[in-house]
Amino acid sequence: MLMPAVLPQATLLQSLPARASIGRSLSKRARIKTDYSHTRMLAESYKDYLRFLEKSPRLQIFQKVLVIIIGLMLIAGGGSTALFYWRYQKEQPIRLENSYLEIAGSGFFSAQQSVNDLLAGFQVAGTKTDIVNDLKEASASSSGFFVLADQLDRTIASIESAGENVSFQKNQLRQTQTPSRFTDLNNRLLSFYDKSIGVFDSLKSRHQFAKEFLLSAGPNFYLQVLSDEALWQTGKNEEIIAYFENIKTEANDSLRKLSELEPPEDFKGQFQTQVSYMELLVKMADNIISILSQQEDLNVENATQLEKAYQVLIGARRENEIFREELISARSELFSPEGNLLQFGPLRIDENTLTSDLENINIQRKQVKTYKLPVFLQKLTTH
Incomplete structure (x- = not known):
């Protein structure tokens, strides 16, 4: 086997620089x-x-x-x-004015409608009350009482609703920014609302007392009828005595309840008339009971105790007719549209003036123009 030739170490060392030079040349290339x-x-x-x-x-x-x-x-x-x-920005004042007029106008006409609805309610209540007042039978007295009580409840609720609506419109107007040119109009609207609320409060107080007055008097004395005519036809003294003893007890109880009330000035006349009617009832009942409790006169030519007692009733009727007419008139006035319209009399002038002013302003007010892009830009933006 041949072995590779081994170069001397000195020869290897001499060849290293040459190799490095060759490597650098190749890298550069x-x-x-x-x-x-x-x-x-x-x-x-x-x-x-x-x-x-x-x-x-x-x-x-x-x-x-x-x-x-x-x-x-x-x-x-x-x-x-x-x-x-x-x-x-230029039309911002016009926009503010239009916004104010929308709120002010709608609020005012809403308050106006509340008043008209309330007056219409008085018309309905007055008609029902007049129908009941024309009744003369004692049996219809309690039904008339409940008709009036129901109408009073409805009227009080209507007054409260109208007052709440006006208060809402007033508060909404207060919270609305007012343009300087409408400052006077704004103040007059607020004044109108304040006066309206005052009238509603007065009406509510009046009808609430009317309800208390009615309840204190009681259902049996609503029509101011002194007696049940059919009872006298029976000729039974004991039944008539029992009837008037019951009338006397109820009348005294009503007088006690009425004495606990303090009528306002415009109710004092009606209140005193009702008290006089109740006192007449008690006095008449005492006389009739006293006469019927006595023995019959043996002289047949003289009037019987029943006839004597009936003469007391006839005399009381003549006196009671005056009371009855006064009380019927007072009740009719309570629900009369004409009478209640007088409560709004001071407001009507302000209301008519404000209505005219708002209509004129709405006719003359400026409308904000909607800005549109030029035609050529509209075509470019749509394609």
């Missing part, structure tokens, strides 16, 4: 070759780009036109936005 390749690639890419431009002149023109169009659209859009903002 490789870098030069790489740079050349890269440069050549860039040159080729640029040549390709130039050839592309030479082949596509129309595309270049289209790009320029597109850039110009986009620029014009941006300029027009910016100008339109600026113009819109300028017009919006």
Whole structure:
């Protein structure tokens, strides 16, 4: 077997510098070759780009036109936005005035409608009350009482509803920004609302007392009827005595309840008339009971105790007729549209003036114009 020749160590050491020099030369050539390749690639890419431009002149023109169009659209859009903002700021006072008038006008007419609805309710209640007041039978007294009590409840509820609506409109107007040119109108509207609330409070207090007054008097004495006429036809003294003893007890109980009330000034006349009627009942009942409790006169030519007692009833009826007419008139006035309209009398002048002013302002007020883009921009933005 042949063995590889082994070079001496000195020979190896002498060959190392030569090899290193050869390696550096090869590395330098490789870098030069790489740079050349890269440069050549860039040159080729640029040549390709130039050839592309030479082949596509129309595309270049289209790009320029597109850039110009986009620029014009941006300029027009910016100008339109600026113009819109300028017009919006310019018309802001008009917009504020229109908003105020919408709130003020709708609130005022809503409050006005509440008053009209309330007066219409008085008309219905007054008609029902007049029908009941025309009845004369004692049996109808309790039904008339409950008709009036129901109407009082309905009327009080209507007054409360109207008052709440007016208070709401007043508070809403207070929270609304008032343009300077409408300051006087705003103050007059608020004053109208305050006066209306005062009238509603007065009406509510009046009808609440009327209800307390009615309940204290009781259902059996609503029609101011002194007696049940059919009872006298029976000719039974004991039954008549029992009837008037019951009337006397109920009348005294009603007088006690009435004494606990403090009538307002406009109710004092009606209140005193009701008290006088009840006192007449008690006095008449005492006399009838006393007469019927006595023995019959043996002289047949003299009137019987029943006839004497009936004469007491007839005399009391003449006196009671005055009381009855006064009380019927007072009840009719309580629900009378004309009578209640007087409560709103001071408001009617203000109401008519405000209605006229609001109508004139609405006719003359300016409408905010809606800004529109130019026609050519509308076409551009829609395509």
